[in-house]
Amino acid sequence: MTDIETTSVSEQGFVTNSQVGDFELTIDATDEEGPNPNQVLVADYASCFLPAFRVAGQQRDHDDLGKLQIDAEADLDDDDDLSTVRFEIYVEEDLDDDELDEIVDRAEGICHVHAALRDDLHAEISAEGGAF
Structure with a gap:
């Protein structure tokens, strides 16, 4: 299915x-x-990470984090492939560094895009000529 x-x-x-x-x-x-494919991927990653961050916060008894914002940056290598992605997360609720680190660690385990970005996840590809 x-x-x-x-x-x-x-x-x-x-x-x-x-x-x-x-x-x-x-x-x-x-x-x-x-937007180009790399931009869409970075935006998708950030858009997945924000709700994961909220869930992680709720799991640590921070039920109202308020407004969240991610400013994402990415670097491309010489082949225009993504080489690094960086998130700067802004949280309305006043949390200390330890609380933020714990929420980030949990969010990494919750975010589906974070989990999908691994070397062994590549599309299984088949191609068919004369299809149209």
Whole structure:
């Protein structure tokens, strides 16, 4: 049974339109009609980490962290592949460094994107010519 299905189409050039459930997402490798794939991945990672951070906070009896914000930065290597990702997390609730470190550690175990970014998770790929 498949849990997630998307359809991505590129009519020409480097723009891809992806249908994800009821939502459409435009990604452009040239940054002209939408964010590029690396930008989308970093934003997705941050968007997953924020709710994981909230859950981790709740598990440590911080039920109302207030507003959360991640400023994410990433570096690319010479092949334009992501080499590093950095998050600066801003939390409205006044927590000390030990509390924040504990919540971050727990959030890393909760965030699905964090778990997915590992060397052994690559797509299983098959290709079919003359499909259209």
